[in-house]
Amino acid sequence: MPIYEYYCGTCNTIYQFLIRGSRKAEDLQCPKCGKGDLERVMSQFSTSSSKSRSDDEMAADMADVDENDPRSMARAVRRMADEMGEDLGPELEHALGRLEAGEDPEKIEQELEEMGFGEEDGPGGTGAPSPGRDPGLY
Numbered sequence: 306m307p308i309y310e311y312y313c314g315t316c317n318t319i320y321q322f323l324i325r326g327s328r329k330a331e332d333l334q335c336p337k338c339g340k341g342d343l344e345r346v347m348s349q350f351s352t353s354s355s356k357s358r359s360d361d362e363m364a365a366d367m368a369d370v371d372e373n374d375p376r377s378m379a380r381a382v383r384r385m386a387d388e389m390g391e392d393l394g395p396e397l398e399h400a401l402g403r404l405e406a407g408e409d410p411e412k413i414e415q416e417l418e419e420m421g422f423g424e425e426d427g428p429g430g431t432g433a434p435s436p437g438r439d440p441g442l443y
C-alpha cells in the first residue's frame with residue numbers, strides 16, 4: 306500500500322497519507338490545520354544533501370568505525386556531518402582536531418559538555434525542535 310509521509314510546517318508534524326485511487330499527492334491537506342502545501346518527507350535524515358545514499362551505506366560507514374580509535378571516531382563524525390549537510394561549528398571542529406591529534410577523548414568530551422555540547426539537550430542545544438509524528442493514517 307502506498308503510504309507517503311508529508312510534513313506540515315504550521316503544525317511542525319509529520320503525517321502519513323494513504324495514496325490510492327484517484328487521490329493525488331498534490332491534493333493532500335494537513336488533517337489538523339488544512340494547509341495544502343505539504344512537504345514530502347523522504348527519510349528521517351535531511352534531504353538537502355546532493356548525494357543520495359541508502360541507509361545500508363550509512364550503516365556500513367558506521368560499522369567501519371573503531372570506537373577505541375579517536376581518529377576513526379572523528380572521521381565518522383565529520384563524514385556524517387558532511388552527508389547531512391551540517392556545519393559542525395568552530396567548537397566541534399576544534400574538538401575533532403584534538404581527537405585526531407590523539408588527545409584523550411574523555412577529556413575532550415568533558416570539556417564539550419561544559420560548553421553545552423552534551424549528549425542530552427542542554428542549554429544552547431540543537432535549536433529548532435524536531436517535528437512530531439502523528440500516528441494516524443489519512
Ligand SMILES: [Zn+2]
Binds near residue numbers: 335337340
Ligand atoms: Zn498543519
